[in-house]
Amino acid sequence: MMIDAHHHLWDLSAVHYPWLMETGAVRFFGDPTPIQRDYLLDEFRxxxxxxxxxxxxxxxxxxxxxxxEAAWVQSVADQAPDWPLVQVAFCDLTAPDLGHRLDRLQTLPSLRGVRQIVGRAPEEDMASGTNALLDDPRFLAGLKELGARGLSFDLQLLPELMEQAARVLERAPETPVALCHAGSPHDRTEGGIKSWAGSLLSLSALPHVSCKLSGLGMFDHGWTADSARPIVHACLTQFGPARCMFGSNFPVDSLSSGYAELVSRHRSLIPVEMQADVFGRTAQHFYRF
Incomplete structure (x- = not known):
């Protein structure tokens, strides 16, 4: 089984996405205009x-x-029984009624975990204040609650926050964590990649943390297999194939490449003997297919 471990779908008549539909906004990943349309399972599939x-x-x-959104995704999964689709939903781990929120989410058979973004891009996070989550004891308590319920956590953050995040995550060892987008190496200079790889060590040292090879085009729309090579190599070296998984990040990453081109580049960078894990087995185990 080959599994795309990170993608999005949206039906703009069913669910509203403020970040996507904001008029004239250019986000850290580029101009969203080309993806301001329905992106449904049939097209992705x-x-x-x-x-x-x-x-x-x-x-x-x-x-x-x-x-x-979570209920709509469940309806999509229900209508496509021949395409196994599981989901990671949003939940505010600092909410006073966290237990109630998780109880509700766990009524959805497709639910496997939660994502609450810690860091997207430097300029956006300075404004949003999401970085403060790592200092909030309620966030750690929420992470522990996920593990107690058999749920995982998808972690999206910036390299500058990795070491602080690792200190939090090491206190929730029962909660499987998937690092989104290889930790968002936004500085693609030689020095930036070296700094990112050094910070990544703090997370790869934690056995309950896995890494997604995804989102490589968000900070470099002109990326190539050669330019991404140091990133993929560092992830595979530090985490090993049994803790790495491929994700397309479509349709967001369609702004920088087609789906076939994206997969081809990853295949060229991942040794053949590692591909069964990275393109399937790791996600199958992590997300409990």
Whole structure:
């Protein structure tokens, strides 16, 4: 089974995404205008199946109503029983009614975990204040609650926050963590990659943390296999193939490459003997297919 471990879907008539539909906004990943349209399972599935994939993981993506998004994703999964689709939903781990929120989410058979973004890009996070989550004891308590419930956590953050995040995560060893987008190496200079790889060590040292090879085009729309080579190599070296998984980050990463091109580049960078893990087995185990 080949699994795309990180993608999004949206039906703009069913769920509202403020970040996506803001007029004239240019985000850290580029101009969202080309993706300000419905992106449904049939379109995603056609691209993914053509590359050998037969299952996928939907990741929450900033809906105005997170429950509406999670319920809609469940309806998509229900209508496509021949395409195993599981999801990582949003939940505020600092909420006073966290238990109630998780109880509700766990009524959805497709639920596997939660994502609450800690860091997207330096300029955006300075404004949003999400970095403060790592200093909030309620966030750590929420992480522990996920593990107690058999749920995982998808971690999106910046390299500058990795060491602080590792100190928090090491206190929640029962909660499986998936690092999104290889930790968002936004500085692609030689020095930036070296600094990112050094910070990544703090997370790869934790056995309950895995890494997604995803989102490589968000900070470099002109990326190539050669430019991404040091990133993929560092992830595979530090985490090993049994803790690395491929994710397309579509349709966001469609701004920088086609689906087939994206997969081809990753295949060229991942040694053949590691591909069964990275393109399937790791995600199958982590997300409990």
């Amino acid at each position: 056609a691209d993914a199946a053509a590359q050998g994939f037969s299952a996928s993981v939907h990741i929450q993506v900033g809906a105005a109503d997170p429950w509406a």
